[in-house]
Amino acid sequence: MTGAIDVYRGDYLESTHEVHIAVVDGAGNLLYAYGDPYRPTFPRSSMKPFQAVPIIETGTAAALDFSLSDLALSCSSHSGEPVHRAAVLDILRRAGLKEEALQCGTHVPRDKASYLELVRQGGDLTPVYSNCSGKHAGMLATAVYMNEDTASYREVQHPVQQRILEVLSDVCSFPVSEIAFSVDGCGVPVHRIPLLNAAWGYARLANPSGLGPRRAEALRMIGQAMIAHPEMVAGQNRFDTDVMRAFRGNLVSKTGAEGVQCLGIVNSGIGIAVKTEDGTARATSVAAMEVLKQLGVGDEGIYKELETYLHMPVTNARKEKIGVIKANFTLNRIH
Helix, strand or coil: CCCCEEEEECCEEEEEECEEEEEECCCCCEEEEECCCCCEECCHHHHHHHHCHHHHHCCHHHHCCCCHHHHHHHCCCCCCCHHHHHHHHHHHHHCCCCHHHCCCCCCCCCCHHHHHHHHHCCCCCCHHHCCCHHHHHHHHHHHHHCCCCCCCCCCCCCHHHHHHHHHHHHHCCCCHHHCEEEECCCCCEEEEEEHHHHHHHHHHHHCCCCCCHHHHHHHHHHHHHHHHCHHHHCCCCCHHHHHHHHCCCCEEEEEECCCEEEEEECCCCEEEEEEECCCCHHHHHHHHHHHHHHHCCCCHHHHHHCHHHHCEEEECCCCCEEEEEEECCCCEECC
């Protein structure tokens, strides 16, 4: 029995994943869908570009000399590479803070070379290695600039989080009163909205419209930062980095935990949100690439460059290809 995303071992279907997809324009019109485009969803780290908007709107970015690279890092789920860690520490330094101010917790970084080097030196994992340390550094910098308490910046009633809530509600066009809350993996509030509204946010990130000029400019800066520095949004050999590079300025992309992927197409102002029903990350890039292909975005050269994401190889412990993960769905045209 096939699904939306099929996993083959050799010639045999082994597993399937169901997905939900919403494709919208800048006015929020649902253009294409698959599954339930209104599925209530925690978009998780896909919302980081919107969480970074107050860094610009409060004047923090200008006052603390944030570069486009710094803004990209503030939207990141980075791999913990040396360049990421150095940039996080530099943002904190400019804000007059030490690494200890970060409350994102820690985990083994995706960049295994950095982790092995830390182990060889007998060091301990610290918060800067967290994939969310860039986001937290941006939040802390804003709190410092606004003369707010830094010890409680994670709390939902803190001005840092209230500004983020207002931005997310506005950009994704979903009332604050209807946004449900929980706690993200890094300890800050996470917001539950319909998948369609997450896609709407990305349509506006790609091509700001229907917003006030100040907010539109902030979104434009963040989109430009992500496209200019995709390696700071993710890292080496990561989907977000590779897809933004391959589409050469026409795509903004950000993954989220539990099988979420959001993308915005710059030249058309279209937003895409994908959610894997079982939360499996391995299906999201395959689904996202298939959506782009069915929408006719890009050319065959791009899809050849990104072949491993479109038809993701299944490998064994010897790094031999023994299967493939590929899409098996057709978008439904709505408008």
